[in-house]
Amino acid sequence: MFRMVYRVGLFLGAVIMALFIGARTINVFDPYRVLTEELMSEVAAEPLRTVRLYDYSSLAAQLRGVLLTEQAAKLDDSLDNPVVATVLGLVSLSSKADAVVTGVETAVAQIAALDETLVAVQGAEALSRDLAQLRFYDMAHGDVALANLYAQSTAVSHSLTDVSEGLDQTATAVANVTNGLELPKLQQSLAKVSNGDGNLVSESLQSWIGLPDNLWAVQQKIMVDVAWLDDFEQQYERAKVVNDRWRFDTLRLLPPFVAGNYQPLLLGLIGSLLLALAGWAGSREQHARPQPIPRQTVPRPAQSLPSLAFQWADGRTDRQTLPRVGELTIGNIVIRRARVRYYLERLDNAFPAFLNGESISSARTLNDGDVLQIGELQTVFQLAA
Secondary structure, rough: HHHHHHHHHHHHHHHHHHHHHHHHHHHHHHHHHHHHHHHHHHHHHHHHHHHHHHOOOOOHHHHHHHHHHHHHHHHHHOOOOOHHHHHHOOOOEEEEHHHHHHHHHHHHHHHHHHHHHHHHHHHHHHHHHHOOHHHHHOOHHHHHHHHHHHHHHHHHHHHHHHHHHHHHHHHHHHHHHOOOOOOOHHHHHHOOOHHHHHHHHHHHHHHHOOOOHHHHHHHHHHHHHHHHHHHHHHHHHHHHHHHHHHHHHHHHOOOHHHOOOHHHHHHHHHHHHHHHHHHHHHHHHHHHOOOOOOOOOOOOOOOOOOEEEEEOOOOOEEEEOOOOEEEEEOOOEEEEEEOOOEEEEEOOOOOEEEEEEEEEOEEEEEEOOEEEEEEEEEEEEEOOO
């Protein structure tokens, strides 16, 4: 009984312990949980990253103010003014002046294209907010949060990549204008034009000086964040492969179950261990008690079967062992065994038969030393040889 109690306690304890270990193992190796914690630590280590993402949603307004998009469009129109064209024609090295005009037109076109691209960055604000709130997400449902972040980061990453390319092209076009050696002469000549167009062109070109470096600096920040978002997307895709391979969608049900029933399971574990301990102690106490010495059975010597000692008229002697089962017939006398005794019976009158000198007329019990006389044959019944 104690052994059964011990085994039941151990079995229940092992099952509950397996639940604890299994929940912990699943939680440790859950790829979505690992990625969520890594993403949280990265956001905590560099909070300015989410601030920049939030600022990217208003990047269009900021760059419009820096690029003076509307003024650039007016600059493009002013270059077609006959007065300005006349001034440009008088400038020495007019071929290079023509290059400046072409460069301005290219830069204005790039600014207009970039202005349309900036509209797509508005999703960065929502991504920034969700990243900042990630620490409040339930780890058991981290796959839902990560899927949402993955979808947002993919869209934001693609739009920021387009903006980065637009910034590079715009900065390069503006640099081609502002870095020309003929720009100062062109500005001086345009400043002499009496009407407002010449001053407008000169002031616009002046505002572009130093602008490419600022655009490239913004581009570098964008590319850093794009690389970070791309790395997150790759990690999410790898985590998704591991999740699908090991069926974590199903295994993830165990940790919440253990967490929700932690106290009952812990009490069950303690109770099962106490039960096993009680069974173990009971079995040891039972073994420690003095056991009664078993009675040693002395084997009885094999008893020989009863027999009949024959003596013939000519003096010959012989011995016949009586069977335990069945019967023995001698002349007209049959000897049978009944339970633990032998008895004889006379079959017919073919031969005179006497037991201890008395005529046999019915069944008689044989006792040790009885003398049986059948005709001339005399025999003695003996219980032992």
